[in-house]
Amino acid sequence: MTNLLLDPDRLFPADPSQREITRDLYAGVKDLPIISPHGHTDPSWFAENKCFTDATSLLLIPDHYLFRMLYSQGISLESLGVPRVDGGPVETDMRKIWRVFANNYYLFRGTPSAMWMDHVFYEIFGLDEAFSPNTADAFYDHINAQLITDAFRPRALLDRFNIEVIATTEGAVDDLPHHRAIAGTPWAKRVVTTFRPDDAADPDREDFVQNVALLGEITGEDTTSWDGYLAAMQARRATFREFGATATDHGHPTALTADLSKKECDALFARCLSGEVSAADAELFRAQMLTEMAGMSLEDGMVMQIHPGSRRNVNAELFEKFGRDKGADIPSKTDYLDGLQALLNKFGNEPRLKIILFTLDETTYSRELAPLAGHYPCLKLGPPWWFHDSPEGMLRFRQQATETAGFYNTVGFNDDTRAFLSIPARHDVARRMDCRFLATLVSEGRLRLNEAEELSHDLAYGLAKQGYNL
Amino acid sequence: MTNLLLDPDRLFPADPSQREITRDLYAGVKDLPIISPHGHTDPSWFAENKCFTDATSLLLIPDHYLFRMLYSQGISLESLGVPRVDGGPVETDMRKIWRVFANNYYLFRGTPSAMWMDHVFYEIFGLDEAFSPNTADAFYDHINAQLITDAFRPRALLDRFNIEVIATTEGAVDDLPHHRAIAGTPWAKRVVTTFRPDDAADPDREDFVQNVALLGEITGEDTTSWDGYLAAMQARRATFREFGATATDHGHPTALTADLSKKECDALFARCLSGEVSAADAELFRAQMLTEMAGMSLEDGMVMQIHPGSRRNVNAELFEKFGRDKGADIPSKTDYLDGLQALLNKFGNEPRLKIILFTLDETTYSRELAPLAGHYPCLKLGPPWWFHDSPEGMLRFRQQATETAGFYNTVGFNDDTRAFLSIPARHDVARRMDCRFLATLVSEGRLRLNEAEELSHDLAYGLAKQGYNL
Amino acid sequence: MTNLLLDPDRLFPADPSQREITRDLYAGVKDLPIISPHGHTDPSWFAENKCFTDATSLLLIPDHYLFRMLYSQGISLESLGVPRVDGGPVETDMRKIWRVFANNYYLFRGTPSAMWMDHVFYEIFGLDEAFSPNTADAFYDHINAQLITDAFRPRALLDRFNIEVIATTEGAVDDLPHHRAIAGTPWAKRVVTTFRPDDAADPDREDFVQNVALLGEITGEDTTSWDGYLAAMQARRATFREFGATATDHGHPTALTADLSKKECDALFARCLSGEVSAADAELFRAQMLTEMAGMSLEDGMVMQIHPGSRRNVNAELFEKFGRDKGADIPSKTDYLDGLQALLNKFGNEPRLKIILFTLDETTYSRELAPLAGHYPCLKLGPPWWFHDSPEGMLRFRQQATETAGFYNTVGFNDDTRAFLSIPARHDVARRMDCRFLATLVSEGRLRLNEAEELSHDLAYGLAKQGYNL
DSSP states (O other): TTTTTSSSTTTTTTTTTHHHHHHHHHHHHTSOEEESSSOOOOHHHHHHHHOOOHHHIITTTTTHHHHHHHHHOOOTGGGGGGTTTTOOOEEEOOOHHHHHHHHHHGGGGTTTTHHHHHIIIIIOOOSSSSOOOTTTTHHHHHHHHHHHGGEEEEEHHHHHEEEEEEEEETTTOOOHHHHHHHTSTTTTEEEEEOGGGGGOOTTTTTTTTHHHHHHHHHOOOTTTTTHHHHHHHHHHHHHHHHOOEEEEEEEOSSHHHOOHHHHHHHHHHHHHHTTTHHHHHHHHHHHHHHHHHHHHHHHHHHHHEEEOOEEEEOOOOHHHHHOOOOOEEEEOOHHHHHHHHHHHHHHHOOOTTTTTEESSTTTTTIIIHHHHHHTTTTTOOOOOGGGOOOOHHHHHHHHHHHHHHOSTOOOOOOOOSSOGHHHHHHHHHHHHHHHHHHHHHHHSSSSSSHHHHHHIIIIIIIHHHHTTTT | OOTTTTTTTTSSOSSHHHHHHHHHHHHHHTTOOOESSSSOOOOHHHHHOOOOOOOOOIITTTHHHHHHHHHTOOTTTTTTTOOOOTOOOOOOOHHHHHHHHHHHHGGTTTTTHHHHHHIIIITTOOOOOOSSSTTTTHHHHHHHHHTTSSSSSHHHHHHHTEEEEEOOOETOOOOHHHHHHTTTHHOOOOOOEEETHHHHHHHTTTTTTHHHHHHHHTOOOOTHHHHHHHHHHHHHHHHHHHHHHHEEOOOOOOOOOOOOOOOHHHHHHHHTTTTTTHHHHHHHHHHHHHHHHHHHHHHHHEEEEOOOOOOOOOOHHHHHHHOOOOSSSSOOOOHHHHHHHHHHHHHTTTTOOEEEEEOOOHHHIIIIIIHHHHTTTTTOOOOOOOGGGGGHHHOOOOOHHHOOOOOSSSSSOOOSOOGGGHHHHHHHHHHHHHHHHHHHHTTTTTTTTHHHHHHHHHHIIIIIHHTTOO | EEEEEEEETTTTTHHHHHHHHHHHHHHHHHHHHEEEEEEEOOOOHHHHHHOOOHHIIIIIITTTHHHHHHHHOOOOOOGGGGTTTTTOOOOOHHHHHHHHHHGGGGGGTSHHHHHHHHHHHIITTOOOOOSSSHHHHHHHHHHHHTSSSGGGSSSHHHHHHHHHEEEEETTTTOOHHHHHTTTTTHHHHHEEEEEGGGGOTTTTTTTTTHHHHHHHHHHHHHTSSHHHHHHHHHHHHHHHHTTTTOOOEOOOOSSSOOOOHHHHHHHHHHHTTTSSOOOOHHHHHHHHHHHHHHHHHHHHEEEEEEEEEEEEEHHHHHHHHHHHHHHEEEEEOOOOOHHHHHHHHTTTTTOOOEEOOOOTTTIIIIIIIIITTTTTEEEEEEOOOGOOOHHHHHHHHHHHOOOOHHHHBBOOOOOOOOOOGHHHHHHHHHHHHHHHHHHHHHTTSOOOOOHHHHHHHHHIIIIIHHTOOO
């Protein structure tokens, strides 16, 4: 049993009575449609519906979960084919890269990456052997042969994965060409965008000034003034809503919010546009923007997601060579209590406002996030994020948040991934872990079975749909 | 089995061998008398022994655990009958409020509130159905009919709950009328007070200056001087001891302590009395007062409890409308190592001094609290507090504190509640979870059965009695 | 079963199927040789091979885990025979002290100390009763009688314990007399030193200036200049390598690193040598030294261990009376992300560099350490340290670090102890807990059995050997 590639009872508790309850709960939710309200898949896939080219380009090179671990063991990113910013030479022999991956696949033992990959190999490509140096070539050929068939085109996979709706994420100055391409087709209901204004709202970005100008061009607003800038943001939100967006997303280094006077905002914005912004001003501007965005959400009904606490690109040398999202984003301590105070003082008691909080600092689950979400009408807790989107991470989230926030101040699962093929695997892990948690409560007399059944549906499907107004 | 309102094996481990050991341990402690050394029940109940009026006023309106969760889902406090500071209109139809509670009772799934309420319904009122919209009216009528009987008067319930002693909590300027009323009766031994001087020791309170003056009047000391103020505090401690108090309690925002010179204290006290105290001075004054109170404890033998790390009334709008204790108290990071340094440098090595530390910041269990309590003779650890007085919270406390602090640097369980009827439920949860933890150790060969039996008694009864000098 | 002194299945999961897998995995590793790459045993034991004198002097008086707990319950260190700095009178009746220990042995219930001591009593001395006031004298006599036999000399115990290699720890100005004594003998391969330069690298130490001068004398370098000081350090590292050292160790209060210019270093070093160093300069100097030492490791290949976050000697009164290492070292919050930035910016991408990070702040496992080790080629995670070298501590480490860092960014187990006789017990606990963790993964379909078998060997033996270049 233990050497199966994919145990049908995987992630279930070992105790037979708990496992039985988990099995029953899971049977009731495993085939529910997938709601994917937050993620980073490429909308061109669904607009153009072209075949993916090969296993390495699809599964390894864009996945920083994977190459990060290989890099930590001394394998260079060049040898893994990760493109350089300067276009300099990197490995291009995809089969050779795939073999490096296979040779080092043992490094992923005990990680969610291994569980997701095994799921992809087995469930999506029908490969029922273990991935290893011995099977590397066979896997590579088999996967590539399938990828060129119609059944593996992006839209066919959307159907096969039973994805009811998937949200991509686009920046404030994105023209949404791929969403425009599918507008008016049935796909427009299933592939929606999300408004992520960081590119034009974070003065620390090297392209901030340029993006604010571009924002003005796109919207016809005068973004050299604070008022015009806000109007431009509102205009873009409206455009995003035309292309299905029900939510905004904000990836800030901290959870700081601010509530400055109009005059202070005018001056701060001017300083930020000057091109030589201080760290303190940049932080204050982001802080003010969270409060502004909450105000706009209250008006236009968009759900607001705050993703704070990732220190981005901490490896300077690597960033220079390879750019963003290369595995060198490290969580930092996050203070929600002080940070959110300004925003909550202004809008915290608005039941019509919906703000979903995420964290990479698990110490905040029981100390700050659950007490805050268990009190403020506007706050909900997002699922365990990034490094914590894992069996143990999910368990810790439920164990530490539920007793204070309850289940109904949470919003189901997000896959948050650019690895399209791993979406079913990720939702499957979440469904299994939630059923397991519920079964534990049932077996310990802390929840009744009928309640657990209802909850298992809500956690797998209902809460995500409702939480994101989908 | 799983749909019983109250599973007799609830909270026990699922593994049959562990469950068996837990059952045996629990059988040995479940009927031990309750020691309730720290709580917030109303002493007038025991002095006057009047009947409670109705289910809503008794069980819902005063319980911020309950209305906090309802509020987080957009239900206004007015509609729940929570009184406004300005006496403005709130819902007064108790049955209507009760129905709102029933309609939203599903929100409490997986929370300790649900477990406590179900215990109250079943064990205290004999209601063996699930509380729901369908049973709301029947529950309401049944509970109200019982509340007017003699068997449900406060003193009868004290007997029925097998409460050997219960401590209430009164402020420094409280005249203790209800404790005076029972003085000399047998109830005086069972209902004792606790000295909580925050009202006259925290310069940030709006009534601080007034309370310091009142303290002078009550004691006949000149509380315009630091010396007189300290003498007044000592006098009040003596008075509280006459009414059974064996302990003091200190609810500070941080764990900071200070050890200033007499001259600095004189000046600081004067600044605090000036009525325009800075945040830094207020913090320093509270810090100094912890050290002063420790010194007094060393002299008069009172046990000192420090409850730091709750940021009170963070929701400004709600505080203005409804006042304190409305669910808007959020834990904050707490630093015991730096904070307690001044106090510990002065009194840390005194084995005659007993200081019980509480926390809302679980990260301190293994990092600071257990190492401190496992070294300093004066320090003991209080039970998991507030949000962490829950099955998972208790488990985390034992798992994170025991290996470094041992069991004998802890002081058993506190219910810390104003919800009188939930006291048996809360102690029952603690006894079940402690037996469960001990049984786990036994089944894993980490503790012998006879040791676990002895410990189960100590944790349920002995350590609280001894820890609080009761 | 539960009253056995030492359950053969101790620490294994209760679930029968998981226990079975754990048993099988453990059977495969329990007799592997011990690699002890980091510890504090006294090298004179192995050089001189003299008999230990008595149970109290060997097992209790030097063990701050034990007397710390007794002290926390009001038992004075004098009464436990702990020597005073001023040579003042302390208890010298070893049997009497032993009885105090026995009378209070119940305090250790649920702690790793009890588990280690029981292991020592049973496995090493063949005592199969529980240690208690009743058996105190018999234990004392039995142990003492054995200690004077040849079978209990240090070298015989090294053989009996199956210790393949053990590293002691010596300061920068230590002349390594005991390692010199065994040089050229077969013992030199088994007992190696570790270079711990804190005595001459931490300006906060009272003997820093004196040690820097001594460093100059020993090496013939001019340690009044920064260049000479660095050269002296390099020379000492070379000498330590002659006596088997493969690693350095750095016990800093924080994880701060710095990368100053040569000119700044010259000036900072001069200020540190002036004898009146500010706290900020001392911290900056230590920070700079971590980066310097990393640079030297890159050159000479020594593995670098960083042990930050212990606030030493916080009990001023006790420190004055009894000196260092008396149980008053308390963990503090540790910031690896900001702290290590300077070092990682300079050397982070060097796969030839090996830095092993330890922590006493468990919140950093999932937030900082695992993400850092899962990215930077030079970083590995050391095992749970000090207070966390315990069953629950080990479980938390694996549960919180594995999913992000994997197993292969860790380096097996360290016993880190001066309690020589407890070494087999400590490694046994680690092996049991690791097998338990692996078995849980297997039983939940998260790892295949053959992978778990391989991993159990790596965690018990291979990773330590490889991680420390032994």
